[in-house]
Amino acid sequence: MIALEGGFADVPVEASRAFRAVLEAMARPGRIEAVTGAQAPGLSVAASVVALTLIDGTTPVFLAEDVDSPALRQWLAFHTGAPVVARGAAMFALGGWAALGPLGAYAQGTPEYPDRSATLIVEVQRLENAGAKLTGPGIEREAWLNLPEVEAFLANRAQFPLGVDFIFCAGDRLAGLPRSTRVEG
Amino acid sequence: MSLAGLRQGKPEHAGHGEAGEQPHEVAADIHFAAPFSKENAGMDESVPGGAYNFAYLDEETKRMIRRAILKGIAIPGYQVPFASREMPMPYGWGTGGVQVSAACLTPDDSFKVIDQGADDTTNAVSIRKFFERTAGVETTERTAEATVIQTRHRIPETPLTEGQILVYQVPIPEPLRFLEPRETETRRMHALEDYGLMHVKLYEDIARHGEIATAYAYPVKVEGRYVMDPSPIPKFDNPKMEMAAIQLFGAGREQRIYAIPPYTRVVSLDFEDHPFVAGKAPHDCALCGASDTYLDEIITDDAGSRMYVCSDTDHCATRQEAAA
Numbered sequence: 001m002i003a004l005e006g007g008f009a010d011v012p013v014e015a016s017r018a019f020r021a022v023l024e025a026m027a028r029p030g031r032i033e034a035v036t037g038a039q040a041p042g043l044s045v046a047a048s049v050v051a052l053t054l055i056d057g058t059t060p061v062f063l064a065e066d067v068d069s070p071a072l073r074q075w076l077a078f079h080t081g082a083p084v085v086a087r088g089a090a091m092f093a094l095g096g097w098a099a100l101g102p103l104g105a106y107a108q109g110t111p112e113y114p115d116r117s118a119t120l121i122v123e124v125q126r127l128e129n130a131g132a133k134l135t136g137p138g139i140e141r142e143a144w145l146n147l148p149e150v151e152a153f154l155a156n157r158a159q160f161p162l163g164v165d166f167i168f169c170a171g172d173r174l175a176g177l178p179r180s181t182r183v184e185g
Numbered sequence: 186m187s188l189a190g191l192r193q194g195k196p197e198h199a200g201h202g203e204a205g206e207q208p209h210e211v212a213a214d215i216h217f218a219a220p221f222s223k224e225n226a227g228m229d230e231s232v233p234g235g236a237y238n239f240a241y242l243d244e245e246t247k248r249m250i251r252r253a254i255l256k257g258i259a260i261p262g263y264q265v266p267f268a269s270r271e272m273p274m275p276y277g278w279g280t281g282g283v284q285v286s287a288a289c290l291t292p293d294d295s296f297k298v299i300d301q302g303a304d305d306t307t308n309a310v311s312i313r314k315f316f317e318r319t320a321g322v323e324t325t326e327r328t329a330e331a332t333v334i335q336t337r338h339r340i341p342e343t344p345l346t347e348g349q350i351l352v353y354q355v356p357i358p359e360p361l362r363f364l365e366p367r368e369t370e371t372r373r374m375h376a377l378e379d380y381g382l383m384h385v386k387l388y389e390d391i392a393r394h395g396e397i398a399t400a401y402a403y404p405v406k407v408e409g410r411y412v413m414d415p416s417p418i419p420k421f422d423n424p425k426m427e428m429a430a431i432q433l434f435g436a437g438r439e440q441r442i443y444a445i446p447p448y449t450r451v452v453s454l455d456f457e458d459h460p461f462v463a464g465k466a467p468h469d470c471a472l473c474g475a476s477d478t479y480l481d482e483i484i485t486d487d488a489g490s491r492m493y494v495c496s497d498t499d500h501c502a503t504r505q506e507a508a509a
């Protein structure tokens with residue numbers, strides 16, 4: 001695949017639909033949304049779509065070693081212009097759960113500016129409403145999502161309003177987990 | 186009788202942050218023509234046949250706003266700074282709300298705009314036209330049919346549902362601004378959850394008036410953490426903020442975006458011995474008979490006769506149609 005391929009055909013319209021899917025997912029933890037329109041080398045459709053929707057030359061990106069490749073770097077450079085950086089300097093991170101850690105290495109925001117924190121775009125095998133129980137903003141009573149673990153999300157929630165936010169991606173589906181969500185195993 | 190005509194004379198509310206910055210019902214329309222020239226409208230050549238980009242803003246700006254919205258959702262009630270852009274309308278026209286709407290709208294949306302409850306004011310009509318022309322969205326006056334609703338100073342009476350987004354135009358996003366003018370200080374107070382000044386202010390209200398006199402922009406605490414300005418909605422609307430829809434707030438001149446996810450706890454500040462009361466005029470609507478809506482007082486003739494009607498024109502019209 002050459003770098004030019006795998007981007008949105010109609011950028012403003014496809015990005016608008018993709019953003020709404022991400023917004024619904026992040027605003028309603030446990031909600032699984034489907035997206036379409038992008039394919040980066042070695043990434044899921046969902047992670048590719050999220051990258052094109054949110055990442056650009058103003059947002060440094062960390063690539064975990066399980067997804068990092070010359071082809072992906074070329075694709076990101078062509079479609080987003082985002083500089084690839086180390087975890088601590090990244091506004092976004094891309095990769096599988098094990099390769100992305102440790103979470104503490106990412107920007108967590110500051111007490112005055114908790115928004116200055118990283119968003120992790122996490123590749124997972126599948127997404128389903130089972131496993132961990134979620135409560136908190138965006139959830140009427142409770143929701144369920146198969147998270148890769150529980151401990152890390154407890155620690156992340158414990159430092160609210162600081163912390164990082166997550167977008168889980170599997171195939172063409174995605175789910176959000178903001179720092180505000182309370183996770184139980 | 187033309188309700189729209191009568192509304193021209195509606196007095197401005199005196200909620201905090203309103204003074205001198207809310208042009209309402211001004212005679213002029215927004216002038217679109219000049220800002221939409223290729224040179225200055227952030228044109229995207231990829232838009233088929235378009236002379237400006239989808240939803241007016243360029244893609245980089247929309248991405249920046251979208252990132253701010255997502256951080257706002259992740260930290261309910263916290264004000265996220267963003268680089269507000271010049272819009273082809275003055276600040277008092279809701280440029281913050283317009284930018285948030287521009288970042289959210291897709292061609293599939295049905296878009297509604299209300300200005301103090303009414304769909305037919307100059308401001309509301311202009312913003313609706315703006316997105317009809319720049320985003321090709323359908324527009325509607327029906328709350329139940331809208332997927333994105335931009336509002337100035339009201340929450341619709343019809344309960345909002347999942348799948349809807351309510352975008353507020355915000356003049357002054359900082360609830361502590363009139364108690365502490367320094368941004369560094371208000372940031373520190375939010376960081377430390379130090380809201381003592383706000384409670385002192387409300388308590389002074391009680392000491393002076395026997396009750397909390399704040400009727401608009403009544404401060405709320407979101408999910409037990411951030412104190413937030415709900416924009417100059419009447420406090421009557423405060424209890425509606427715990428809703429199924431996504432609420433986004435945009436302040437253009439002040440360059441802040443904040444958010445309340447669905448089903449988030451939103452508590453109006455009060456005291457044990459002076460609990461929050463949403464309040465309501467002791468009348469029913471003269472047009473639809475509703476006893477549970479927010480009412481506008483309208484002068485009906487030169488002699489000063491007055492009547493009370495729903496501020497939410499769609500809600501009132503829908504009830505009248507149902508009764509007819």
Ligand SMILES: [Zn+2]
Pocket residue numbers: 470471472473474475478494495500501502504
């Ligand atoms: Zn009525």
